[in-house]
Amino acid sequence: MNDTELPEALRSRLCLTADGLIPAIAQEAATGEVLMLAWMDETALAATLRTGQATYWSRSRRELWRKGATSGNTQQVRRLRLDCDGDALLLEVDQVGPACHTGAATCFTDGEIWADGEITADGEDEEDR
DSSP states (O other), rough: OOOOOOHHHHTTTTTOOOTSEEEEEEETTTTTOEEEEEOOOOHHHHHHHHHHOOOOEEETTTTETTTTTTTTTEEEEEEEEEESSOOOOEEEEESSSSSSSSOOOSSSSSSEEETTTTOOGGGGGGGOO
């Protein structure tokens, strides 16, 4: 096994998409706040496990990217969990700087569409539509 391969015991549990990807949810370890959703392939997961730094697969650029490599907004992984079906990962991380590429602390700060049984229409007031 080399540095880009996963242990077979883990690899056999993964349920990847047809594109060879698995969704990876990053969550702030200290607070439980959901930070972002990204994608990993086997190589990104192996790099994350090897280095402890969150590494993802960019679907738009079609390449690996280590979170914070250019921005400095890194994610040190404390714990990585595979869900019961093997089709999603949860990364508990120590986030340095904002997690979102927009500069927001989390990618889930805008766009509320439902709360307390009410549709909020993406956070817009009715008069704004």
